Amino acid sequence: DAGVIQSPRHEVTEMGQEVTLRCKPISGHDYLFWYRQTMMRGLELLIYFNNNVPIDDSGMPEDRFSAKMPNASFSTLKIQPSEPRDSAVYFCASSHLPSDTQYFGPGTRLTVL
Amino acid sequence: KQEVTQIPAALSVPEGENLVLNCSFTDSAIYNLQWFRQDPGKGLTSLLLIQSSQREQTSGRLNASLDKSSGRSTLYIAASQPGDSATYLCAARMDSSYKLIFGSGTRLLVRP
Numbered sequence: 001d002a003g004v005i006q007s008p009r010h011e012v013t014e015m016g017q018e019v020t021l022r023c024k025p026i027s028g029h030d031y032l033f034w035y036r037q038t039m040m041r042g043l044e045l046l047i048y049f050n051n052n053v054p055i056d057d058s059g060m061p062e063d064r065f066s067a068k069m070p071n072a073s074f075s076t077l078k079i080q081p082s083e084p085r086d087s088a089v090y091f092c093a094s095s096h097l098p099s100d101t102q103y104f105g106p107g108t109r110l111t112v113l
Numbered sequence: 114k115q116e117v118t119q120i121p122a123a124l125s126v127p128e129g130e131n132l133v134l135n136c137s138f139t140d141s142a143i144y145n146l147q148w149f150r151q152d153p154g155k156g157l158t159s160l161l162l163i164q165s166s167q168r169e170q171t172s173g174r175l176n177a178s179l180d181k182s183s184g185r186s187t188l189y190i191a192a193s194q195p196g197d198s199a200t201y202l203c204a205a206r207m208d209s210s211y212k213l214i215f216g217s218g219t220r221l222l223v224r225p
Contacts, residue, residue: 004156031211043157043202043215056212091156100145100206102213104156 004105006092012111018080021108024073025094033102034067034077035091043091049075082112115140117205119216126193127224134188134219136203141181144206148177148188151200151218160201161188193223 005024013019025032033048047057052069060067064083069075079086089109093102116139126132136146145164149157161170161177163186169178176189186203200220204213 033211042217045212048211050211056210093157095211100147100162101159102147103159106156
C-alpha cells in the first residue's frame with residue numbers, strides 16, 4: 001500500500017485566501033484524523049471521522065476551518081479565510097479496528113503570509 | 114484535562130549507549146499509550162502501543178513500559194545507533210474516543 005497520501009506537500013498563500021488540504025487514507029481504514037503541528041502548541045487533533053462521519057470536531061479552532069469526507073478514500077480540510085497564525089504542518093492519519101495504530105501521512109506545510 | 118509531558122526535551126548520547134525516554138500523564142484512566150518517531154520534515158511512525166492492561170511491549174531494540182498508577186511510561190532504546198536520531202513522541206488515548214493527547218517530544222541525537 002502507498003500509505004496515507006497528502007497534497008500538496010507545501011502551500012504558500014496570502015492572508016485571506018482559501019486553502020484546501022487533501023488526504024487519501026490507506027485503503028480499508030475506517031478512521032481518519034486531521035492534526036496540526038506547531039512549535040508552540042505541538043501536535044493537536046483537529047477532527048476525526050469514522051466511516052466518513054465526523055465524530056469529534058472539538059479541536060477545530062474556529063469556524064474558518066472545515067473538514068469533509070465525501071467517501072472512504074478522500075478527505076479535505078479547508079481554511080477560509082486563512083490567517084498567518086494558521087501557518088503550521090497539517091497531518092492526516094488513518095487507522096482501522098482492531099488495531100489502534102495510526103498511520104500518518106507526510107504532512108502539508110502551510111505558510112500564510 | 115489530560116496533560117502529557119516528556120522529559121528531557123533534547124538528549125545527545127554517543128553511539129552504543131542504552132537510553133531511556135520518559136513520558137508522564139496526569140490522568141491514569143488511559144485506554145492505551147503509544148510511542149511515535151518523527152524524522153525531520155516527515156510524518157509520524159508508530160513504534161509501540163501499550164494497552165492499559167499491559168505493562169510493556171517490545172520491538173527489536175525498543176522496549177516500552179507503562180505504569181498507570183504513577184502516570185508514567187518509558188521508552189528504552191538499547192545499543193543506540195545514529196539512525197535512531199529523531200524526535201520521539203508519546204501519546205495517550207484516554208477513553209473509547211480515538212482522541213490522542215501528544216507530549217511535546219524528546220529530540221534524540223546519537224553521535225557516531
